[in-house]
Amino acid sequence: MADNTLKVVSTAKAHGGMQGVYTTYSDACACEMTFAVFVPPQALERPCPVLWYLSGLTCTHQNVMDKGEYRKRAAELGLIVVCPDTSPRGDQVPDDATNWQFGKGAGFYLDATEEPWNVNYNMKTHILEELPVLIGKHFPADMSRQSVFGHSMGGHGALTFALANPDRFKSCSAFAPIVQPSSADWSKGAFARYLGKDQAAWRAHDAVALIEDGATFPELLVDQGTADGFLEDGLRPWLLEDACKAAGIPLTLRMQEGYDHSYYFISTFMDDHLDWHAQRLGA
Structure with missing residues (x-):
């Protein structure tokens, strides 16, 4: 992405603002x-503050566009909302078509170190280094005011990005995040293939481990549905709650009765999260 260019796929007016979809060549993801x-x-x-939304397993940039119901409140609050993809794409990108928890649609917001995944699966660099340059160049964005949130695998990404970059992000929240992916059933296999067998290397991509190792953040907001089928084996928000309590990090964990893991849940509490971030971004 040396030339920092983008191509317009589509634009549409919405709530007085503009929803666009764009492509760019990523050096990080090749x-x-x-x-x-x-x-x-x-x-x-x-210029307006920037709120990054990171999507979950099997998703693209479009899932939250179609089902997240964020535009009306973002337009009222004056927030730019950026929605990256979840993995590299293309016929030349290696994949495991038999496993929805790995490969395309499952980049886990890290930079892979193991072959052949390390050629393309570098979503951390793409989102933290490449896309901010593009957003700052091509959009009326105040890059001194950024926040991040996400869902499931994207909630994992949001938490780890914020904990590792507290000077960049003003606030962080998550819907049903994978809080300890190094031990969760649906992520530890992907970590082994992306990062190798040495689990010490996994800790930089694990919210609970980052907190245990000294990372901190001013405060966190997490919403979790009690009827989420992934709650016990994959998400386990109580592990984040314990880690935050031990580290003195204020965490607002809201267990939402009867809600599942879907965008029906996310869209229900989307306005709450947008308001949370707007307050902390000074929007």
Whole structure:
């Protein structure tokens, strides 16, 4: 992405702002990458803060666009919302078509170190280094005010990005995050293939381990449905609660009665999360 260019796939006016979908060539992922950006109407007058949304397993940038119901409140609050893809794409990108928890759609927001995955599966660099340059260059964004949130695998990404970069992100929240992927059933296999067998290397990509190793953040918000089928084996928010309590990190963990893991759950509490971030971004 040396030339920092982007191609417009589509744009559509929504709630007085503009929802766009774009592609760019990623050096980190060695392929074309797609991402979505919603720009609120306030951006016609002034740069607006940026809120990154990271999606979950099997998703692309489009799932939250179609089902997340974020545009109306983001337009009212004056938030730019950026939605990256979840993995590299293309025929040349290695994959495991038999495993929905690994490969395409399952990049886990890390930089792979093991062959052949290390050529393309470098989502951490793509999102933290490449895309911010593009957003700052091509959109009316105030890059001094950024926050991050996400769902499931994306909640894992949001937590680890914020904990590792507390000076960049003003706030962090998550819907049903994988809080300890190094031990969760649906992520530890992917970690082994992306990062190798030495589990010490996994800790930099694990929210609970990062906190145990000294990472901190001003405060966190997590919503979790009590009827989520992945709650016991994959998500386990009580592990994050214990780690935050031991480290003195304020955590608002809201167990939402009867909600599952779907976008029906996410869209129900989307406005709450947008308000949370807007307050901390000074929007």
